[in-house]
Amino acid sequence: MSNQQTSPSKGIKELRLPISRVKTIMKSSPQVEAIGQDCLFLVAKATELFVHYLSEESHQKSNKAGNLEYKHLAEVVQTNETLEFLREIMPRKITVRQFKEMIDDKNSESSSDSDTDSQSDSDSNSDSDDKVENSSDSSHNDNDKKNGNNSLEDSSKDESEEETKP
Structure with a gap:
């Protein structure tokens, strides 16, 4: 059984995100007082899995294009219900002309x-x-x-x- 479980110290080596940065971000929250190693590992791993999921979905939506661009990520966020919490953070890109038209429409209304x-x-x-x-x-x-x-x-x-x- 011990062979199947990954200890946090061994798992940290498997992480792709820098653990010190994840810890710094977690400490920036005023509600967080102390961060255990297990918690730090789980948050870092969950973040990696989330980024992987978002990039895979975006890559599929982009018709397997060679480059993954912001517009692909934003499109997935705007169309996927489970990613609704990111809609204000990752809006679709619009041109300056479209933005000015939106402002003019709002002003005229x-x-x-x-x-x-x-x-x-x-x-x-x-x-x-x-x-x-x-x-x-x-x-x-x-x-x-x-x-x-x-x-x-x-x-x-x-x-x-x-x-x-x-």
Whole structure:
């Protein structure tokens, strides 16, 4: 039975990832206080197996091309449900032109939404402003009639003169 199991010290030699780098990455997490050798070995081996799986899947999707490129990896991540957790980290590549078109589309959508909202707000505000102006006009007209003034300008001049008088 001991021949079938690989001890961590012997297994570390079989790893392709540098164990010190894996340990450094694991220690960078604030929740990790101590890292045992068994745990370190398992995380490094699991990472290697994951990278191997991702590269194999990408190679198959790339139609057995001689080179494996980012676009192949991103395509696998975007289409494979089990790799959904990587979708924000590995998005599909787009050109600058496509990016600018996306930004323009978003800006036009938000400006049309905000135009509609602001127009309806301004319409409702102008209605209420008209009501306020009408009510103030009518109060000025009432005061003008009492004072014998015929225009709003005359009443405003009179009011300003009255305020400055001691």
